[in-house]
Amino acid sequence: MRSAIAGQVISQVVREWRTIARAPIDVANPLMFFFLGISLFAIGTGGEREGLAEIGPAVIWVLVLLANLLSLDTLFKRDHADGTLEQLLLLAQPVFVPVLGKVIVHWCFTGVMMTLLTPLSALVMNLTLDQTWILMLTLILGTPSLSLIGAIGAALTVGLRSGGVLLALVVLPLYLPVLIFGVSAAYLAGDGLAVTAQLYWLGAIAVLALTLAPFAVTQALAISVEQT
Amino acid sequence: MSTPPLLSANKLRCERDMRVLFKDLSFSVGAGECVELLGPNGSGKSTLLRALAGLYPDVEGEVSVAASMYVGHRNGLNVLLTPRENLQWYAGITGVGVTGIDAVLQRVGLYGFEDSACQRLSQGQQRRAGLAVLLLVDRPLWLLDEPLNALDTQGQALINDLLNEHCAANGAVFCATHQPLGEIATRSIVLGGG
Numbered sequence: 001m002r003s004a005i006a007g008q009v010i011s012q013v014v015r016e017w018r019t020i021a022r023a024p025i026d027v028a029n030p031l032m033f034f035f036l037g038i039s040l041f042a043i044g045t046g047g048e049r050e051g052l053a054e055i056g057p058a059v060i061w062v063l064v065l066l067a068n069l070l071s072l073d074t075l076f077k078r079d080h081a082d083g084t085l086e087q088l089l090l091l092a093q094p095v096f097v098p099v100l101g102k103v104i105v106h107w108c109f110t111g112v113m114m115t116l117l118t119p120l121s122a123l124v125m126n127l128t129l130d131q132t133w134i135l136m137l138t139l140i141l142g143t144p145s146l147s148l149i150g151a152i153g154a155a156l157t158v159g160l161r162s163g164g165v166l167l168a169l170v171v172l173p174l175y176l177p178v179l180i181f182g183v184s185a186a187y188l189a190g191d192g193l194a195v196t197a198q199l200y201w202l203g204a205i206a207v208l209a210l211t212l213a214p215f216a217v218t219q220a221l222a223i224s225v226e227q228t
Numbered sequence: 229m230s231t232p233p234l235l236s237a238n239k240l241r242c243e244r245d246m247r248v249l250f251k252d253l254s255f256s257v258g259a260g261e262c263v264e265l266l267g268p269n270g271s272g273k274s275t276l277l278r279a280l281a282g283l284y285p286d287v288e289g290e291v292s293v294a295a296s297m298y299v300g301h302r303n304g305l306n307v308l309l310t311p312r313e314n315l316q317w318y319a320g321i322t323g324v325g326v327t328g329i330d331a332v333l334q335r336v337g338l339y340g341f342e343d344s345a346c347q348r349l350s351q352g353q354q355r356r357a358g359l360a361v362l363l364l365v366d367r368p369l370w371l372l373d374e375p376l377n378a379l380d381t382q383g384q385a386l387i388n389d390l391l392n393e394h395c396a397a398n399g400a401v402f403c404a405t406h407q408p409l410g411e412i413a414t415r416s417i418v419l420g421g422g
Contacts, residue, residue: 004323011320015309022308022345083302084317086283090298091365092321225283 005097012101019078020109026074027109034067034114038121049126056125057135057186064114064139065146065175069168071110072150075102076158076221085158086225089218096214099221103151103214111143127190134189138182141202148206148213149174155220159227177205233258234369234400235280235296240289242275249275250419253289259368262391262401264413271420273404274301277373280402294400296369301377303358307347311338311357314346315364322365329364336360337386351378359387362394370394372403388412 020027041059045051079085092098115136122132153171157163185198236256242249249272257263265273278284280291281298305314315329333342336356346354355378362370370391376384384407391401391412403409408416 008321015317019308083304087304098321
């Protein structure tokens with residue numbers, strides 16, 4: 001049984017990697033949007049270094065949320081259109097296992113990538129080394145929650161023709177706790193204070209999302225498939 | 229007929245957009261039977277099949293369905309991937325072995341095309357790849373929606389053979405179609421038209 005579940009996750013992950021390798025633009029767009037947004041802030045504030053460091057962590061976190069939102073639109077769209085989504089719902093036992101595989105790959109190409117881009121964005125935003133380090137830590141802890149929660153919204157709106165705005169309205173409020181703890185950790189670190197509590201909270205949210213989101217996503221997908 | 233039927237439906241009723249698609253629909257499909265589902269466009273053939281597959285819950289009545297495979301209008305293929313990669317995914321999520329994939333692709337006439345992305349294949353070839361899943365994931369009941377769509381005469385003959393073999397191996401087929409299946413169909417159910 002255990003190896004069967006591992007096999008399901010692996011085959012789903014392999015499929016997602018192959019799909020991304022054939023259509024890399026799907027994952028490249030949100031990342032370019034992320035970095036472009038940060039650059040716009042840096043340019044827009046006229047390169048005033050003090051002010052930049054002040055808003056830096058908040059700007060980076062907000063752009064992580066928005067880039068994540070942008071990437072969610074394509075998460076299930078292709079599978080829904082070509083009929084593989086309904087086959088997944090019919091054939092996989094249990095369904096949430098491959099769904100989780102899909103979300104893991106989504107996280108690798110959004111959360112992990114944006115965390116890796118953070119030193120660069122921190123440089124643009126004139127953050128200290130300490131702040132950069134803490135920002136990366138909070139991002140790697142916080143972004144799994146974003147992918148998991150976002151997948152629920154993506155699953156709910158996949159069947160809708162113009163689901164983009166609705167997706168934002170559903171998902172962004174749920175992103176708030178992650179944003180609050182992530183940003184406050186970076187600011188506390190800037191003042192040289194301990195951020196353990198914030199990290200624990202981000203970790204707790206991630207575990208909660210990991211436990212509940214796959215089932216919610218599965219249910220939401222079933223509802224979306226019914227409507228077609 | 230001591231074995232229970234693979235598919236039985238009792239007094240099905242479906243209403244969609246204020247129109248009754250079908251009511252008091254009862255039938256059963258036993259092992260070895262191939263039942264064709266006929267009816268004009270919009271008579272509810274696809275809805276009935278989706279309901280039986282478990283994708284559409286708004287149908288009243290009792291249904292019991294054995295382990296089944298559903299192939300709808302859409303082929304269920306990721307067009308960026310090759311037929312082989314698509315089948316590998318199906319094998320992975322259903323837990324059947326990947327060893328049968330080459331034989332299955334050869335059987336549906338995709339030998340030589342197994343490593344071309346599906347979007348480069350013709351509609352008929354994509355249909356073949358979609359139907360290949362039926363052979364890979366071996367389930368007793370096939371629920372098919374217009375399997376002959378986009379297929380050439382050889383492809384239609386191939387489907388004929390596959391349905392025959394499946395029924396001979398004690399499987400059952402419930403198939404919506406516009407072109408009557410001919411002699412392999414043991415019975416017809418007609419929807420709509422009054």
